[in-house]
Amino acid sequence: MKQVIRKSWAEPYKIKMVELLKMTTPAQRKKALKEAGFNTFLLKSEDVYIDLLTDSGTSAMSDRQWAGMMLGDEAYAGSRNFYHLEEVVKEVYGYKYLVPTHQGRGAEHILSQILIKKGDIIPGNMYFTTTRLHQELAGGKFEDIIISEAHDSENEFPFKGNVDLNKLEALIKKHGAEKIPYVSVATSVNMAGGQPISMKNLKELRVLTKKHGIRIIHDMTRVAENAYFIQQREKGYQNKSIKQIVKEINSYTDGATMSAKKDALVNIGGFLAINDWDVFEEARNMVVVYEGLHTYGGLAGRDMEAMAIGIKESVDDDHIRARVGQVIYLGEQMIEYGIPIVKPIGGHGIFVDARKFLPQIPQDEYPAQTLAAELYLDSGVRTMERGVVSAGRKANGENYYPKLELVRFTIPRRVYTQAHMDVIAESTARVYERRNKIKGLKMVYEPKYLRFFQARFEQL
Numbered sequence: 001m002k003q004v005i006r007k008s009w010a011e012p013y014k015i016k017m018v019e020l021l022k023m024t025t026p027a028q029r030k031k032a033l034k035e036a037g038f039n040t041f042l043l044k045s046e047d048v049y050i051d052l053l054t055d056s057g058t059s060a061m062s063d064r065q066w067a068g069m070m071l072g073d074e075a076y077a078g079s080r081n082f083y084h085l086e087e088v089v090k091e092v093y094g095y096k097y098l099v100p101t102h103q104g105r106g107a108e109h110i111l112s113q114i115l116i117k118k119g120d121i122i123p124g125n126m127y128f129t130t131t132r133l134h135q136e137l138a139g140g141k142f143e144d145i146i147i148s149e150a151h152d153s154e155n156e157f158p159f160k161g162n163v164d165l166n167k168l169e170a171l172i173k174k175h176g177a178e179k180i181p182y183v184s185v186a187t188s189v190n191m192a193g194g195q196p197i198s199m200k201n202l203k204e205l206r207v208l209t210k211k212h213g214i215r216i217i218h219d220m221t222r223v224a225e226n227a228y229f230i231q232q233r234e235k236g237y238q239n240k241s242i243k244q245i246v247k248e249i250n251s252y253t254d255g256a257t258m259s260a261k262k263d264a265l266v267n268i269g270g271f272l273a274i275n276d277w278d279v280f281e282e283a284r285n286m287v288v289v290y291e292g293l294h295t296y297g298g299l300a301g302r303d304m305e306a307m308a309i310g311i312k313e314s315v316d317d318d319h320i321r322a323r324v325g326q327v328i329y330l331g332e333q334m335i336e337y338g339i340p341i342v343k344p345i346g347g348h349g350i351f352v353d354a355r356k357f358l359p360q361i362p363q364d365e366y367p368a369q370t371l372a373a374e375l376y377l378d379s380g381v382r383t384m385e386r387g388v389v390s391a392g393r394k395a396n397g398e399n400y401y402p403k404l405e406l407v408r409f410t411i412p413r414r415v416y417t418q419a420h421m422d423v424i425a426e427s428t429a430r431v432y433e434r435r436n437k438i439k440g441l442k443m444v445y446e447p448k449y450l451r452f453f454q455a456r457f458e459q460l
């Protein structure tokens, strides 16, 4: 028998319905890319073969979730689906009070407005675009306190999402604890490449913040994927279920914002969950102004039902092993081709290091944006820039220049097959072979907020 090296991560489901895709020619892709201003966000989805732009809202729902959609109670107030969701959030995530929102940033907006005063400092384990913007719009200043290893794409430390407690202590000393309304902690740190935080680090952070009376607010968008890495890598967690680990993570935090469009396997939805009654009361009041009544928060009853079912499926051990297994499968192929990627491989996608891939292109000529465009041209695979364009400008107008200049290959959950992963790796390898001939881009249109979504570029 052939020696078996790789362990299977086969999916715990089979396919019941398929969505047909359009295959494009190189000429068609060239035209589409030009029309999109070399920004993959501006491509029409129809012109994309394999869509790795994001894992947000792109999951395939299960037959049970679709059945749940039929159980939508579309009452303006007090929908049965809200109470189901509330019960599931309490049971699976352990937070006391729930305010549904249309998606994650709706929760970030409300929470930031409630907790942040002008001049406050919000330390966090690396920024996320919408999260930091809401903190800034509320008058706060984000301070990065992630460990330095996270900024080095080659460092293989297993928990690159960890908080550097010394950095936090220095901030407390400098500004005083009363200037820090909360520490913003993400699990599976997106901008670092889907890197997990360890339970040990979280526990230590809890001790330190408790001493100073500072809250921890958890961005739990991809908490189940983080739990998987804890189960695989952290001593003492091998025999714990994903469900147990998720609940333990949450127990060290005071509240959370959630984009249910990721982990929770729905196409739209999010929430704010909090243990503090006073914050809840204010959030419940504010959500009426910006999202909708506190028992629907901008969602249809059927959306809340699909979310409740999706949350339960998301913490199933077999589900998460296959989900992260597929990502690792793709990453290992990339490594075999010699493509520079962020290591260790993260939970929701592969992050290619564009500085190393295209060393001839300076950051002002957008290496990651360029690489994303070239990948689309090669095979119709759509990826996303996560570098200097995404980082945007500071309040004073200067550009942020992030150390990490990445292209994200984000894998939707339960959507693509192993053969699709092969196509992606082969296409990236082809672009890598002709990397020396690739030239950068210049920005010809820049929107004021979150510029990466709508900026336009031309080839140099």
Ligand code: F0G
Binding pocket: 053, 054, 055, 056, 103, 104, 105, 106, 128, 130, 131, 186, 190, 219, 221, 258, 259, 260, 261, 269, 270
């Ligand atoms: N926090 C994290 C860590 C996220 O990744 C996102 C969204 C949000 C908050 C905001 O949630 O989109 O529901 O309003 N990330 C998407 C992405 C957009 O592609 O990474 P949202």
